[in-house]
């Protein structure tokens with residue numbers, strides 16, 4: 001708890017990313033074992049996920065109060081039990097005041113303002129209200145829960161049963177929607193997720209770590225073996241690998257990104273997964289020969305990442321309206337750049353891991369106005385074809401001619417994602 005308070009103060013005063021602050025703490029406290037580090041990480045992440053509601057309940061926003069609140073919530077200890085556990089420990093933080101404890105015990109979160117219950121900065125509330133209507137507080141609050149660890153079996157090297165057997169000690173379960181997905185439940189108490197990347201199966205390319213939502217949107221693009229595909233914002237290649245597996249290593253994927261640094265890890269990942277149908281294109285490569293030729297162009301656009309707040313809760317408090325505006329401009333540019341590569345009759349998939357309408361529905365409207373030769377498809381209807389076994393666990397919004405689709409932790413049990421699928425007339 002003392003270490004968590006230190007790390008949170010560091011994040012706050014120096015505006016540091018949570019990963020860096022935790023890593024630095026570990027480097028300067030080499031004696032700390034992996035169990036301690038995991039416990040510290042859990043407390044810090046729990047606090048960042050629910051910073052506002054904890055501060056409101058305790059009526060105290062200090063890192064010390066927040067840490068006590070998070071530990072009381074997750075440990076199953078009551079105040080007396082916690083005081084007893086800390087008693088006589090010379091490194092223990094000083095117990096919070098009786099007033100704070102009384103607040104924790106008696107203040108009803110149901111009485112708090114919406115943005116507090118939602119655990120978001122005030123300015124984001126109206127954006128989420130626009131996205132989810134009267135459910136917005138519950139939808140946002142679900143982004144403050146601990147996430148599961150999701151994986152995708154790589155069908156080029158293995159299948160879900162084989163991966164499940166290899167990871168048996170960690171008890172992964174088939175994920176509810178994506179047919180190749182496996183899930184390890186969210187961390188309980190001060191436990192930790194296994195480091196599955198050191199497992200032999202991972203080294204052999206049998207599986208990838210990938211949120212089920214990401215697997216779902218990749219499948220909903222309808223990608224098929226033999227197609228010509230441009231992954232226009234390929235980054236480190238998470239979706240490229242999912243598309244390659246769905247294409248059974250046939251056809252061709254052109255993986256492009258405007259940022260060489262972000263693209264760099266893709267080479268190693270393609271090798272490990274034994275993907276052979278991907279051509280990686282550096283930012284300055286000339287792609288003009290592929291114009292008007294692609295069956296599918298995927299724009300996994302740069303975004304605010306509001307859908308991933310369970311995993312990156314510090315981003316929630318750092319996000320600004322200016323950053324949102326910048327992402328909106330980048331998204332428009334990426335869409336306009338990518339559209340030219342779609343062949344007549346081909347598909348354009350627009351994906352974000354954000355839930356804000358400015359990055360999603362508004363972009364769809366602007367794109368349809370700017371590019372009259374594209375039409376929006378009914379992606380909600382596609383769900384039943386792609387996932388015949390799974391109930392429709394998504395939100396969808398009708399537009400003039402088609403639908404868009406949104407996944408959220410509350411509705412889909414996944415990270416938040418948005419998908420619009422267009423066809424070129």
Ligand SMILES: C[S@@+](CC[C@H](N)C(=O)[O-])C[C@H]1O[C@@H](n2cnc3c(N)ncnc32)[C@H](O)[C@@H]1O
Nearest residue numbers: 233234235237238239258259262300301302334
């Ligand atoms: C959400 S990330 C991609 C994640 C990746 N597809 C995955 O599944 O792992 C968005 C990427 O878009 C890239 N990007 C931003 N603007 C772009 C543009 N105009 N053209 C191409 N790529 C762009 C960024 O460099 C970033 O790597």
